[in-house]
Amino acid sequence: MRKHYRSNVKIINFVAKHVYNNEIVPDSRCFNLSLHIKSDFPLLDPLKQVVFVHVNGREVKVTENKVSKSLYNEMEIKAIKEIVPWLRGVEVGIISPYRAQRNRLVEELSDYDVEINTVDAFQGREKDVIIFSVTATTNDLKFATNKRRLNVAFTRARYKLIVLGNENSIRNLPNDNLLRNYVEYAYANNSVWAYEGGGFVLKNL
Numbered sequence: 001m002r003k004h005y006r007s008n009v010k011i012i013n014f015v016a017k018h019v020y021n022n023e024i025v026p027d028s029r030c031f032n033l034s035l036h037i038k039s040d041f042p043l044l045d046p047l048k049q050v051v052f053v054h055v056n057g058r059e060v061k062v063t064e065n066k067v068s069k070s071l072y073n074e075m076e077i078k079a080i081k082e083i084v085p086w087l088r089g090v091e092v093g094i095i096s097p098y099r100a101q102r103n104r105l106v107e108e109l110s111d112y113d114v115e116i117n118t119v120d121a122f123q124g125r126e127k128d129v130i131i132f133s134v135t136a137t138t139n140d141l142k143f144a145t146n147k148r149r150l151n152v153a154f155t156r157a158r159y160k161l162i163v164l165g166n167e168n169s170i171r172n173l174p175n176d177n178l179l180r181n182y183v184e185y186a187y188a189n190n191s192v193w194a195y196e197g198g199g200f201v202l203k204n205l
Helices: 009-018 028-032 074-087 099-108 147-154 178-188
Strands: 002-004 024-026 050-055 060-063 069-072 092-096 115-118 127-133 157-165 192-195 200-202
Touching (some): 009 178, 050 074, 050 178, 074 099, 099 115, 127 147, 147 178, 157 178
Parallel strands (some): 002 024, 092 127, 127 157
Antiparallel strands (some): 060 069, 192 200
16 A cells, blocks of 8 residues: 555545555645635635636637647636636646647747646646646547546645546546546545636536
């Protein structure tokens, strides 16, 4: 049995169950890792460490060069732009599986001190808050929800993990898909919101 020291217990309990077959356990310090910001912004409730935001957006495919294509999702970018201003003074990492989404986020959030990159580039890093933008909404979800990549992204977070994606698309994934499991876990923790283009509304099953 291995101990995990980096992340809040709610985060590590999720990956322990769904990735590591309960072969890792949180160190005692993980129970006290929590983000405390004086804010009435609902997503930053210190008792909600695992958050899912349903964004009814659609992926857009772009050609990066002659052989490479990527995706971006404008609605997820808009939602992230409404979250980030509340996190000033906090170490924030924003992760997407897609370079096109990463590049657009870099452009849109140039005024903020946040680190934005793809999953692979974030390996070995850690932040107080991780915002993960699924981006994909169709068949490309198979790439976006690769278990290894998701595990890397999720375990970069110390205090809070916020995942944005299209719940309707995610519900079509297999029952054992890690992202689908995460949405169910967030519901179990009463930590699911819907982004409606100008605010966030708490959802219930």
